Amino acid sequence: MLTIYNTLARAKQEFVPIEPGRVRMYVCGMTVYDYCHLGHARVMVVFDMVARWLRASGYRLTYVRNITDIDDKIIKRAGENGEPIRALTDRFIAAMHEDAEALGVERPDHEPRATDYVPQMLGLVDALEQRGLAYVAGSRDVCYAVRKFPGYGRLSGKSLEDLRAGERVDVMEGKNDPLDFVLWKHAKDDEPAEVKWDSRWGQGRPGWHIECSAMSSQLLGAHFDIHGGGQDLQFPHHENEIAQSEGAMDPNEGGTFVNYWMHNGFVRVDNEKMSKSLGNFFTIREVLKSYDAEVVRFFILRAHYRSALNYSDAHLDDARQALSRLYTALKGFDAEPRVNWDDAYARRFRDAMNDDFGTPEAVAVLFDLANELNRTRDAALAAQLKGLAGILGLLQRDPVAFLQAVPATSAGPAAADIEALIAARAAAKKAKNFAEADRIRDELRKHGIVLEDSAGGTTWRRA
RNA sequence: GGCGCGAUGGCAGAGUGGUUAUGCAGCGGCCUGCAAAGCCGUUGACGUCGGUUCGAUUCCGGCUCGCGCCUCCA
Numbered sequence: 219m220l221t222i223y224n225t226l227a228r229a230k231q232e233f234v235p236i237e238p239g240r241v242r243m244y245v246c247g248m249t250v251y252d253y254c255h256l257g258h259a260r261v262m263v264v265f266d267m268v269a270r271w272l273r274a275s276g277y278r279l280t281y282v283r284n285i286t287d288i289d290d291k292i293i294k295r296a297g298e299n300g301e302p303i304r305a306l307t308d309r310f311i312a313a314m315h316e317d318a319e320a321l322g323v324e325r326p327d328h329e330p331r332a333t334d335y336v337p338q339m340l341g342l343v344d345a346l347e348q349r350g351l352a353y354v355a356g357s358r359d360v361c362y363a364v365r366k367f368p369g370y371g372r373l374s375g376k377s378l379e380d381l382r383a384g385e386r387v388d389v390m391e392g393k394n395d396p397l398d399f400v401l402w403k404h405a406k407d408d409e410p411a412e413v414k415w416d417s418r419w420g421q422g423r424p425g426w427h428i429e430c431s432a433m434s435s436q437l438l439g440a441h442f443d444i445h446g447g448g449q450d451l452q453f454p455h456h457e458n459e460i461a462q463s464e465g466a467m468d469p470n471e472g473g474t475f476v477n478y479w480m481h482n483g484f485v486r487v488d489n490e491k492m493s494k495s496l497g498n499f500f501t502i503r504e505v506l507k508s509y510d511a512e513v514v515r516f517f518i519l520r521a522h523y524r525s526a527l528n529y530s531d532a533h534l535d536d537a538r539q540a541l542s543r544l545y546t547a548l549k550g551f552d553a554e555p556r557v558n559w560d561d562a563y564a565r566r567f568r569d570a571m572n573d574d575f576g577t578p579e580a581v582a583v584l585f586d587l588a589n590e591l592n593r594t595r596d597a598a599l600a601a602q603l604k605g606l607a608g609i610l611g612l613l614q615r616d617p618v619a620f621l622q623a624v625p626a627t628s629a630g631p632a633a634a635d636i637e638a639l640i641a642a643r644a645a646a647k648k649a650k651n652f653a654e655a656d657r658i659r660d661e662l663r664k665h666g667i668v669l670e671d672s673a674g675g676t677t678w679r680r681a
Numbered sequence: 682g683g684c685g686c687g688a689u690g691g692c693a694g695a696g697u698g699g700u701u702a703u704g705c706a707g708c709g710g711c712c713u714g715c716a717a718a719g720c721c722g723u724u725g726a727c728g729u730c731g732g733u734u735c736g737a738u739u740c741c742g743g744c745u746c747g748c749g750c751c752u753c754c755a
Contacts, residue, residue, distance in 0.1 A: 228685090249753090249755095255755090264755095291753075374751085376684060376685090376750085376751070381683080446755095449750080450754055452685095453750060454750095454751085454752090455754090481755095483686090484749075484755080489748070491754090493753095494754065495753070520693085520694070520703085521693085522694085525686095525694085526687080535705085536693060537704085537705090540693090543704075543705090543718095546718065576695080578703075579695060579703085581694095582703040584703090585702095585703055586702090586703080589719095589720090592718095592719055593719085652714055655715090663717095670716090671713075671718090672717095
């Protein structure tokens with residue numbers, strides 16, 4: 219039985235899908251005006267893991283992760299670059315796909331682009347206006363009247379009184395209430411034609427929040443099972459999505475927009491949230507210059523998805539060492555991944571994953587398995603290890619290839635040169651010239667190459 | 682100011698009302714020409730003050746510290 223920590227309930231709950239055997243999941247994706255950073259990597263990896271586990275559990279899953287390709291920052295960036303918006307967003311979508319693929323993140327079933335769903339957004343705004351939840355503000359923007367939606371604040375645990383809008387931010391002129399948010403932004407003269415859509419409120423473009431309500435209902439229906447995203451989206455974004463989606467429903471039908479809300483924790487740097495605005499972010503591609511992408515994935519998955527995750531080189535080094543141990547255990551086996559669910563390790567793994575996606579415990583099971591594999595060298599255990607790890611998207615490569623992989627930036631010695639030195643050392647060893655053999659080994663060690671002698675000969679790996 | 686989350690051994694990071702994960706690092710041993718890897722053993726922890734309990738790191742409350750949201754943000 220799967221339990222999920224539901225932000226809406228602030229507790230773990232048994233997961234019961236709306237339709238037996240079928241799961242519909244929507245995750246808020248990226249705004250594509252720049253390269254993805256490690257915070258984005260975490261969302262992608264975490265919900266990829268969730269998707270994999272749901273499928274491994276036998277559910278038929280439809281997974282949607284959207285792309286925001288229209289908003290203020292995109293318009294600004296395109297203007298700065300002097301390029302069309304579409305060129306900018308296409309470029310960064312391609313980059314995002316490269317990053318995701320490197321991290322072993324499978325493509326969601328749908329990756330809707332906001333600009334392809336403007337008619338659906340307008341339909342929602344229309345419905346909201348008809349139900350008296352939307353109005354045209356003095357700025358000519360169409361806004362949502364937050365006070366008219368009874369459950370506002372339920373997800374984030376904030377009451378309208380607590381929010382005290384205006385405390386930190388200047389209130390936008392023309393809104394009835396400071397907390398009201400924009401559904402449809404009225405076009406400005408200096409904006410490019412590319413960001414103007416016709417509507418019965420005049421030319422304009424969608425507000426950010428309405429995008430997700432429109433795309434999710436179009437692709438998953440008005441009610442679905444799981445909605446995910448980073449913790450920072452809890453308020454106001456997800457709160458607003460609920461207000462929009464439930465507010466636009468036929469009052470006679472009503473019902474709950476989403477049953478389970480999942481939020482992953484932040485990636486931090488020096489104990490502070492990694493973010494664009496703080497400027498303390500590392501892009502995925504930057505990190506991948508010095509670390510193997512699987513190490514980054516392992517680093518993310520060895521922590522629980524809801525906890526904060528501190529990023530540093532030292533921690534990635536540590537993750538790399540740990541992952542090497544797993545691959546080392548698999549060395550020498552040409553194992554096909556195969557899970558035997560009757561086995562005690564597999565059961566522990568499953569219990570861990572079913573407990574709100576407990577990947578730290580699941581990873582611990584992998585290490586226990588590796589330990590027994592090292593002792594017994596039993597091929598069935600190797601298949602089991604590779605099978606369970608595969609559910610997490612780990613350990614599917616050739617072990618030697620992983621252990622010898624070179625980070626993109628540090629150009630270590632070529633494999634052929636290393637092999638030549640190993641041969642020379644073997645000759646020296648045979649002649650009992652241990653001083654020379656050790657000299658060669660020390661020489662290679664200086665270049666980050668570690669030699670390992672065994673009965674079958676000498677192998678090497680990158681330190 | 683309001684709301685929320687957290688504090689675990691040198692580091693990372695789970696978990697549990699009593700037997701105290703997992704990884705890295707350390708220490709001792711086995712293996713090895715010597716190493717490395719691996720194996721065996723081992724040191725070491727639950728912020729603080731109270732309460733509940735036969736027993737609390739685990740439950741409850743106060744305090745301290747850290748972080749996040751209340752603005753765009755994964």
